[in-house]
Amino acid sequence: MDLSQAAPGQNYFRLTVDNIRAPLGMEITKISPSSIRLYLDAVKTRSVPIKAKLTGKLPNSLSLKSVGVEPAFVILQGPESTLGKIREVFTDPIDLSLVPEDRKIPIGLDLESPQIHLAPGQPSQVAVDLKLERTL
Structure with a gap:
């Protein structure tokens, strides 16, 4: 997941198959929850x-x-x-x-x-x- 555009404070990120890398030999079939909240601090x-x-x-x-x-x-x-x-x-x-x-x-x-x-x-x-x- 790329956090380079995130700002200090509360951030929400949508989780999709495109932004999560599965281990070799595995495939993502379901994502739950579909978003996460991160608090970033400088x-x-x-x-x-x-x-x-x-x-x-x-x-x-x-x-x-x-x-x-x-x-x-x-x-x-x-x-x-x-x-x-x-x-x-x-x-x-x-x-x-x-x-x-x-x-x-x-x-x-x-x-x-x-x-x-x-x-x-x-x-x-x-x-x-x-x-x-x-x-x-």
Whole structure:
């Protein structure tokens, strides 16, 4: 089926023997339903901030002084309607109970939606820089 003339949004297509290719050695004898509805969305890119997803608790003798993420932004790619709803991207979870001192942690990103991908050339991992301080 040729979708080259389709526009973003809702499209209806009539199904006929002429626009459906049967496997070798088979013939189409009936088509049901006779038409289909497809919703097409333009593929776009967008830059969004990256935030560290922190779980667990630090030991009582430590507190979190600062959290940095490098790079701070990532460019995503996907359907315009889905991409427009994304305000930020989180890292995979970092368990603070396992961080005894200042640490730079390489970690992946949680893109949440299977329709959203990293744009070409974007890193699949970021570095989360955790700075801790001792409390009295």
